[in-house]
Amino acid sequence: MGLDKAYERMTAVAVAALHEREPARLWPMLAGALAELCGGEAVIHKLDDWSERAGTIGAAPDAAAAELQRLGEADLALLRAGYPFARHYANRTDRMPVSALRAAGRRWPHSPTARLLGAALDVHHVLGVPLPDSTTPVTGCLVYRAGRDFTDDHLAMAERAQPLLAAVERQRRLLEKWRRGLGHGGATDERAVDERAVDCALTPRETTVLLLLTDALTADAIGRRLGISVRTVHKHVENLYRKLGTRDRLGTVLRAQRLGLVPSPGPP
Structure with a gap:
């Protein structure tokens, strides 16, 4: 070859x-x-x-x-x-x-x-x-x-x-961070985390973008973190809005937290 x-x-x-x-x-x-x-x-x-x-x-x-x-x-x-x-x-x-x-x-x-x-x-x-x-x-x-x-x-x-x-490697680290944040380190918990993402038809790439949205990063910052263009970030965000039935970033993060797709904020 x-x-x-x-x-x-x-x-x-x-x-x-x-x-x-x-x-x-x-x-x-x-x-x-x-x-x-x-x-x-x-x-x-x-x-x-x-x-x-x-x-x-x-x-x-x-x-x-x-x-x-x-x-x-x-x-x-x-x-x-x-x-x-x-x-x-x-x-x-x-x-x-x-x-x-x-x-x-x-x-x-x-x-x-x-x-x-x-x-x-x-x-x-x-x-x-x-x-x-x-x-x-x-x-x-x-x-x-x-x-x-x-x-x-x-x-x-x-x-x-x-x-x-x-x-x-960036994807791997973010997926591991996402799993740790929701799965508490157990294999059963991690499977449940994956199943929630599948139920919402989220791809692994959309899941990592959602995680970074939760960190309040801008599209430009998300693009740099993932090594993708801002245009591609916006495409993933639009897919998240459609799949989660939301219209803006804050609503998307709150919806994802209610569904158990991303960690909820801890007590102050």
Whole structure:
């Protein structure tokens, strides 16, 4: 498959992910398409800020995830340390994708991290694809491959994919915030929350816009938060008015609170 076709598939998968109601499924949906786009064989995604002692490691395909589960704490700490990417991005403001070999040079193949990856996943090279707006520590994806290093074309395609990754990650975080605010952390409660949104025919994207409306954000601010245009925000808001039978923002928020779609304000 050519790179343009792979990017089209990546875009289609990202759009599909924005319609997924289960936040935990968003990154696994993207991982295979990202690996294909960047010429990789496996992907690790960082779902939160990592340190050497903590951080959620998500991996795809399943074989890579299974291998990571077999690693001990010392090896996991080595992966979370992020050599050489943590050092590379800490010293600059840009978040351009870069391979480990380009970032570390001849030191990379002889590093403990490279030896661990070779033994655990049978890969030799890593491509760092950080989220464009991530700070320090950097969050994003690591794409792995055997054989030769990632090419200039692979890096260019990874850069094109960064806005898609950022949009999905913003969606994931907002959906998790929405679920926590209404579901009280229980699986049964979270299913009930999802069912209320389905009963009102709200898409996951409309649900996140509704949540941001509850925070009294303007259309411009919502657009920046979600990485979409103001025109698209207005379209989602109009859909919310129609589906909830309301005419303005305040009425929409109050109606959503009565229906249990968004948290109600606490006591003063």
